[in-house]
Amino acid sequence: MDILWLGVFALLLIGYFALEGFDIGIGMLLPVLGRTREERDRLVAGMAPFVLAGEVWLVAVAGVLFGAFPHLEGETLFALYPLVVGLLVSWVIRDAGLWFRRRLDGRAWRAFWGGALCAGSYGLALTWGLALAALVQGGPVLTPLGVGYAAVVVGVFAIHGRRFAAWRAGGPGRTGRALLGSAALAAVPVAVPLAVAAPWLLDHVAPSGTLRVLTLVILPCVPVMVAAQVWVWRAFGRRARAGVGARVPSFF
Amino acid sequence: MDVLDLARAQFAVTGVLHFLFVVLTLGLAPLVAIMQTRHVITGKPVLERMARFWGQIYVINYALGVFTGLVMEFQFGLSWSGLSRYAGDVFGAPLAVETMGAFFLESTFLGLWIFGWGRLPRWLHLACIWLVTLTAYASAYWVLVANSFLQNPAGAEVRGDHLVLTDFGALLTNPTLVFALPHVLGAGLFTGSSVIIGASAYQLFRRTREWEFFVRSLRVGVVGALVGILVTVGFGFAQFGPVGQIQPGKFRGAAVGTSLGFMILIGELALFGVLFVLTPLLFRDWLARWRWIHPLLMLVTPMPFIAAILGWLVREIGRQPWIVYGRLTVKDAMSPGLTPGMITASFVAFTAVLGLLAVIDYVLIARTVRRGPAAATLGAPGQPDPAAPSSPCHPQAAF
Numbered sequence: 163m164d165i166l167w168l169g170v171f172a173l174l175l176i177g178y179f180a181l182e183g184f185d186i187g188i189g190m191l192l193p194v195l196g197r198t199r200e201e202r203d204r205l206v207a208g209m210a211p212f213v214l215a216g217e218v219w220l221v222a223v224a225g226v227l228f229g230a231f232p233h234l235e236g237e238t239l240f241a242l243y244p245l246v247v248g249l250l251v252s253w254v255i256r257d258a259g260l261w262f263r264r265r266l267d268g269r270a271w272r273a274f275w276g277g278a279l280c281a282g283s284y285g286l287a288l289t290w291g292l293a294l295a296a297l298v299q300g301g302p303v304l305t306p307l308g309v310g311y312a313a314v315v316v317g318v319f320a321i322h323g324r325r326f327a328a329w330r331a332g333g334p335g336r337t338g339r340a341l342l343g344s345a346a347l348a349a350v351p352v353a354v355p356l357a358v359a360a361p362w363l364l365d366h367v368a369p370s371g372t373l374r375v376l377t378l379v380i381l382p383c384v385p386v387m388v389a390a391q392v393w394v395w396r397a398f399g400r401r402a403r404a405g406v407g408a409r410v411p412s413f414f
Numbered sequence: 415m416d417v418l419d420l421a422r423a424q425f426a427v428t429g430v431l432h433f434l435f436v437v438l439t440l441g442l443a444p445l446v447a448i449m450q451t452r453h454v455i456t457g458k459p460v461l462e463r464m465a466r467f468w469g470q471i472y473v474i475n476y477a478l479g480v481f482t483g484l485v486m487e488f489q490f491g492l493s494w495s496g497l498s499r500y501a502g503d504v505f506g507a508p509l510a511v512e513t514m515g516a517f518f519l520e521s522t523f524l525g526l527w528i529f530g531w532g533r534l535p536r537w538l539h540l541a542c543i544w545l546v547t548l549t550a551y552a553s554a555y556w557v558l559v560a561n562s563f564l565q566n567p568a569g570a571e572v573r574g575d576h577l578v579l580t581d582f583g584a585l586l587t588n589p590t591l592v593f594a595l596p597h598v599l600g601a602g603l604f605t606g607s608s609v610i611i612g613a614s615a616y617q618l619f620r621r622t623r624e625w626e627f628f629v630r631s632l633r634v635g636v637v638g639a640l641v642g643i644l645v646t647v648g649f650g651f652a653q654f655g656p657v658g659q660i661q662p663g664k665f666r667g668a669a670v671g672t673s674l675g676f677m678i679l680i681g682e683l684a685l686f687g688v689l690f691v692l693t694p695l696l697f698r699d700w701l702a703r704w705r706w707i708h709p710l711l712m713l714v715t716p717m718p719f720i721a722a723i724l725g726w727l728v729r730e731i732g733r734q735p736w737i738v739y740g741r742l743t744v745k746d747a748m749s750p751g752l753t754p755g756m757i758t759a760s761f762v763a764f765t766a767v768l769g770l771l772a773v774i775d776y777v778l779i780a781r782t783v784r785r786g787p788a789a790a791t792l793g794a795p796g797q798p799d800p801a802a803p804s805s806p807c808h809p810q811a812a813f
């Protein structure tokens with residue numbers, strides 16, 4: 163049971179990096195990849211249907227942390243206080259950029275929320291890098307290693323975002339396999355610390371009574387969760403691009 | 415203010431902001447789902463336009479519910495790590511189920527609904543909004559399970575220095591939960607309906623060109639408000655029984671007593687108004703035709719929001735000084751080592767960002783109402799969207 167919940171936790175966190183990594187990457191690269199407003203609109207519209215289904219992985223991470231590792235929840239979040247606050251603020255600003263950008267047509271409005279999307283995405287990547295490094299070192303929130311690690315996270319997310327944009331645009335060599343490759347790359351910066359921290363995590367798992375209840379209630383939801391995620395990729399993946407839907411303007 | 419006051423104020427401010435948006439989400443979701451269902455069955459275009467227009471308002475509102483919810487979820491660890499140390503083995507479970515079994519699905523299905531207009535088969539697209547509604551209600555249930563545990567730590571036992579879960583069934587059927595859930599869901603339905611009534615009244619008062627659209631919307635709003643307020647008031651009074659037994663003297667303090675009094679006043683006036691004025695005036699659409707009544711309807715739209723906030727103030731202030739009633743005080747639950755600098759900085763950051771975004775969100779909602787259904791962009795078929803990806807060049811390279 164302990165191993166099962168460690169596995170769930172690891173899977174969700176890795177899933178988050180693989181699935182949100184490209185959204186964050188595109189957000190960071192928005193001014194670079196999108197030179198004109200139309201290009202930026204196209205980039206954001208390309209990632210839009212995947213964002214909601216991607217960021218929920220992190221919400222689930224927090225939930226599992228609370229449910230299956232309750233003592234770590236308080237300890238680690240508090241130890242990383244400024245980084246968690248920074249991560250949350252970045253997350254909210256990134257999402258606000260997405261939700262608000264296309265609500266009005268004005269040039270300045272779009273530019274402002276495009277900027278929020280970009281800045282929030284950088285904030286997310288950087289705070290993740292710093293937080294992971296601080297966790298592994300078990301120490302202060304700002305170290306040279308942390309800064310280096312943050313740069314690594316920014317780098318892999320940027321690569322992943324670029325791959326995703328290319329995959330959406332289509333073209334020779336821009337295959338799903340290439341995208342899977344960059345997804346794996348994006349997951350490495352979190353998979354390594356997870357592997358290192360596994361014994362420590364196992365030490366802090368909730369008692370078996372709690373885990374039994376969680377397993378009982380959540381296990382039946384898992385097939386639905388998986389099905390919903392697969393549905394998103396089938397509905398908005400490359401095969402589904404033509405048709406009536408192409409004439410509905412993207413909401414984000 | 416000391417650190418404890420600041421930490422409490424931070425939680426209260428994010429909590430109030432969160433519920434202002436969540437209460438509308440809870441109410442609009444089923445109403446939009448019903449509109450879309452009627453469209454799919456009858457094929458009437460006006461019903462589809464209603465689902466898109468009110469759906470757009472629902473979606474704009476949803477965004478802030480998520481932003482504030484994220485901040486709330488993490489605040490437990492940031493400010494109240496003593497709570498997870500003492501009660502995490504019990505309290506964490508419902509929150510974990512909420513995120514995985516409810517919110518995860520709600521958000522995924524909402525994405526499918528928002529971006530699935532014109533892409534998904536009609537019935538599957540309809541299923542999405544019903545799944546969103548269902549999971550939103552499930553979310554409300556699990557959050558209230560967690561909150562009710564704080565009101566009345568049922569199903570748990572003290573072992574050593576912390577609580578352990580002994581009876582999951584008791585946790586799920588907590589007496590402080592069973593009447594609060596319908597009270598809150600009723601309040602949501604009443605709030606969502608009030609927004610539809612107020613917005614429709616605004617358009618009708620301005621002699622809208624969309625007469626049929628807003629007369630129909632007004633009818634949906636009044637019926638929803640009738641059901642909502644009956645459930646709210648009924649289960650509101652029903653709450654006095656269990657609360658009186660479990661938390662005697664809860665309503666005695668001045669702040670709690672006043673809040674409770676105002677909530678009940680709003681609830682009873684609303685019940686009277688909906689039952690004896692709005693519902694009868696649906697006859698021959700008098701409510702839509704009598705323009706003098708429309709400004710009044712606009713004016714009372716904020717009332718359910720106010721009542722809902724007062725309700726939470728009653729429930730939460732009433733249990734002070736406890737965070738887990740009778741077991742752990744708020745003071746003891748605060749993260750040890752939390753400094754005034756930390757809490758002030760995060761308080762300012764969260765409040766500034768969320769407050770600003772909340773104001774912008776309401777302006778966007780008001781603007782959507784003002785511009786009317788013709789300008790709704792959610793699911794609007796139109797020109798080929800230059801932003802939509804073009805047809806596939808390499809269909810074999812699918813993911």
Ligand code: HEM
Pocket residue numbers: 565590593594595597598601602604605646647649650651653654657664677678679680681682684718719721722723724725726728729730732
């Ligand atoms: C005659 C009308 C009403 C009565 C008798 C009533 C009664 C109550 C009581 C006794 C509580 C506190 C329960 C506790 O401390 O555990 C409460 C809470 C609450 N009320 Fe009301 N209420 C009424 C109307 C309303 C209205 C109109 C709304 C909003 C539209 C509302 C929203 C809430 C909310 C959100 C809570 C907090 C959650 C809960 O405890 O259910 N109430 N109400």
